[in-house]
Amino acid sequence: MAAKRRNLFLYLTLACFLGLIAIFVVDGYLGVYDTLYIPSGEREQKIEAGDWSQWAEWGRAEIGWGEKALFRYEVDNRQFSTYSAEVKVSVWHSREKVRDLLSKQIVVDAFKKGELEWVVNTAELLPSGISSEQGYEYTVIIDRGEIERKIILYMYPLVTPPPPR
């Protein structure tokens, strides 16, 4: 009787362990996850799906005035069905839309990845009254269905060095 009772605890332990794995697989792995690659000077910065809720709700891309910023947006569909959504990307400043960058339907098969790319030409964003020797910030908003991601796009000044004497 005591051995049966002891074994019951062992089976319950195993059941909890399997339950834990099931929770991680179902709740943690399955789903739709997005990763954004943003420029940071000469480097490319990666913002993973798990980062959005932690620090990168306001991720920051940095690029010099006049340069072109390449963004890559990857959607990882970890579901048993095809995922489809409309992705809209726009540039904002002071809560006003400056420009639409992209509006595209993305269709990703089950357990596959889909990728979108777009380029922000900062030369076209230089507002009147601001010189390229001043830094300036815009917000890039990515809408994917009900999900909204925001990135700060900082244009740093490209200061021309004085001519040598």
Next chain:
Amino acid sequence: MKLEYILIGFGILFCLAGIGYLAAVYVKYLSEAGKLVSLLVTVGMFTFLGKYFEGLGW
């Protein structure tokens, strides 16, 4: 009997390593409810494991 204990020890170590790996990699993808249930299940798991070893006379 000693061999059994060694095997049980290895089993426990593998379980802990597995849970640790899964937790480190995937915990950031869990929803708040998922984290809470995982915590409860983990507490339950160690409680039952403790009860099992208590039954063994440890």
